[in-house]
Amino acid sequence: MVRVVFGGPDVAALPGDLFADAYVKLVFDGVNRAYTVRRLAAGEMWIDFVVHGDEGLAGPWAASASPGDSLPFVGPGGEWSPRASADAHLFVGDESALPAIASGLEALLAAKPEAKAQVYAEISGVGEEYPLPAGPGLEVKWVHRGDAAYGQLLTAAVLGASYPEGDVEAFVHGNADMVRPLRRYFLRDKGLERGKLSISGYWRAGLTDEAWRAEKREFNALMEAETGA
16 A cells, blocks of 8 residues: 655645545546545545556556656545444455545544444455554454455455444445445345445456446446345
């Protein structure tokens, strides 16, 4: 992960009351990439990038960024923040979702310091843990992917864990092949109300961002058919 801190008058003009899952679309040579706003405060906007060597557009740019570089952006957008009134919260995601999970935890603890939350976070292995907020009611399980397929061990960890009691809210984002079975689990098997589940496939293994966006509508329709709207 590489954190880039943006500033300038356009950043300073952004509203301060963003959703916990707020994002901007960064423009790389005319190509848009959506990224979570990790933090927006004091005229600074933090964006955390997953870097895969020389692959992609955003990662190599972030890895070589230096003070004085500029980058156009569009936004912000967003639609979700945690409900402090819920009895328990579940946060599930891989590296691509960790900035949003961290932002959601910060918002939750600011509203309810004693909130109960369980985090299931997939990373490549030991040494890749991402800094997350801490609280007396927070439990974090790091799932080390190793040589397994993306999302496979993360899905198994969630399905094998005990389900919280009471009014539950869940945030599940990351690899699409993890999102699909967990959507069935929460909505069909556990009967979670759709409005209490924030879920989205940010990406899919083996596909470029453009290819994933081209097939995402059909993928989402298949999930809807499995569990109902």
